[in-house]
Amino acid sequence: MEVGIEDCLHIEFEYNKSKLLRYHLKDVIIGKIYFLLVRIKIKNMDLEIRRRESTGSGANTHVETETLAKFELMDGAPVRGESIPIRLFLSPYELTPTYRNINNKFSVKYYLNLVLVDEEDRRYFKQQEIAIYRQQDS
Numbered sequence: 001m002e003v004g005i006e007d008c009l010h011i012e013f014e015y016n017k018s019k020l021l022r023y024h025l026k027d028v029i030i031g032k033i034y035f036l037l038v039r040i041k042i043k044n045m046d047l048e049i050r051r052r053e054s055t056g057s058g059a060n061t062h063v064e065t066e067t068l069a070k071f072e073l074m075d076g077a078p079v080r081g082e083s084i085p086i087r088l089f090l091s092p093y094e095l096t097p098t099y100r101n102i103n104n105k106f107s108v109k110y111y112l113n114l115v116l117v118d119e120e121d122r123r124y125f126k127q128q129e130i131a132i133y134r135q136q137d138s
Helices: none
Strands: 002-005 009-015 022-024 028-038 042-055 062-075 083-089 099-102 106-118 123-133
Touching (some): 009 123, 062 083
Antiparallel strands (some): 002 009, 099 106, 106 123
C-alpha cells in the first residue's frame, strides 16, 4: 500500500502477505512502513482496524463503520529512509469472518486504516481492505 502527496510525502506499507491480504481470526499482521520522501512535518501516525457492515440493498442500504483498534505507530517527525516495523495481533479483538454480499443484502468487510497527522492537524489516510477467515478444524 502506498500513501503519497505529490512532491511532499511518499511512504510505502509492506505486508508479510503478498497480494491477497487474507488473515485468520488468530493471525498476526506483520509489515513495515518505509518513508521514501518526507517534506511535510508529520506529528504522529496511527494504524486502525475498522469493520464496515452493510445491510439492505439499493437506496435502502445502511452502512455502519466501527473502529475496533487504534495504535499509535509513531510520534514525531520521520526522516527519509526511516522504517517502522509493524506487528499487530488479531486474537485480542472480537472479529468475525469477512462476508461479501450475502443474498445481495449483507456484507462485513475489514480495513487497515493508516492515518497521518501533520503539525497543522491535517489528516492524511489510506485504507487497505483485508479479508478475515475462520480457520477450519482438521
